[in-house]
Amino acid sequence: MRSNIYKLSVILLLLGYSFSLQAQDSDNKSGSAAAQFLKIGVGARAMALGGATVASTDDAFSLYWNPSALTKISRVTVAGVFTNWFADIDHQFLGLVIPVNGSSVVGFQATLLTMDEMEITTINDPHGTGEFFEARDLAIGVSYATRLTNYFSVGITGKYIQQEIYNEIASTFAFDFGSILDIPYRGLKLGMRFSNFGGKLQMDGRDLTREFDLNPENTLNVGVETRLKTEPWELPVIFQVGISGDVVGKGEAFLVSETNRVTLSIDGSHPTDSPEFAAFGLEYMYNDLVALRTGYRLNRDVEKLFFGVGLQVALANSSSFNFDYAVASFDELDYVHIFSSSLSF
Secondary structure (H helix, E strand, O other): OOHHHHHHHHHHHHHHHHHHHHHOOOOOOOOOEEOOOHHHHHHHHHOOOOOOOOOOOOOOOOOHOOHHHHHHHOOOOOEEEEOHHHHHHHEEEEEEEEEEEOOOOEEHHHHHEEEEOOOOOOOOOOOOOOOOEEEEEEEEEEEEEEEEEOOOOEEEEEEEEEEOOOOOOEEEEEEEEEEEEOOOOOOEEEEEEEEEEEOOOOOEEEHHHHEEOOOOOHHHOOEEEEOOOOOEEEEOOOEEEEEEEEEEEEEOOOEEEOOOEEEEEEEEEEEEOOOOOOEEEEEEEEEEOOEEEEEEOOOOOOOOOEEEEEEEEEEHHOOOOEEEEEEEEEEHOOOEEEEEEEEOO
């Protein structure tokens, strides 16, 4: 049975990698995909680790990073994230995880990207017309995860994606797939996710309807209604694989300690619209209470260094509350501060 699970995990990895190769040419395809907000990671813990969390994630933010890890959650959990990005752009995430039985879990998530109103400018009014427009992105998803054995879990997420600017809207559906394999050596874990596999986004709305006169000298052609056509855009498909393990900790860690835990995570990501990159994350936890974290990404232009702290508080009846903070360095673009919290009850 165990050998079959290993074979299945290898097949999933190969399938995910082959799909991502089909979606990406050898050249850099930066700017070739829509819905870039889907690439913004959620959860201050995961972001503090540089996103190297596909194998180590174990909280409600697994809804984003790896739906199969939801099987590690045994109580109803609510989690949220707020991040103020550049140019007054706000990124928010809300997740709900509900265990079904001892091996299956369902989850619900919503991601919203909003920004301040912008003034409309035209050729005749380059300094503004006095009218304003808005832009926002939205993703709503439902996840299901199940533990096939004690050491292998799989998960899937179906989500609705929408982008809106002024009076134009584009929407589609997509899926995320994930798996986690507990390797029977020193508690190592191997994780995989394949995200945003689905349809295309194509803008449509009333502003695309225009009047067109092919022959202005012919008065019979006045007011002919035409329709501007927009091009469909792919979603930013991501294939990510990673390994994680406790260097110091309880049980099968390399160095045993009852009060200290040091976890190392290493991930490789293969986006379809940007170069591949690697992420390294290191987390120190003292007495299951306070955590210090750092992360680093290779082959990225600006988003390289990450730092963070976390607090885990045990409440009555085995409930718990987590608060996490992370800061990401984007070089000349300044720092981004991420706040997230979760409550299990």
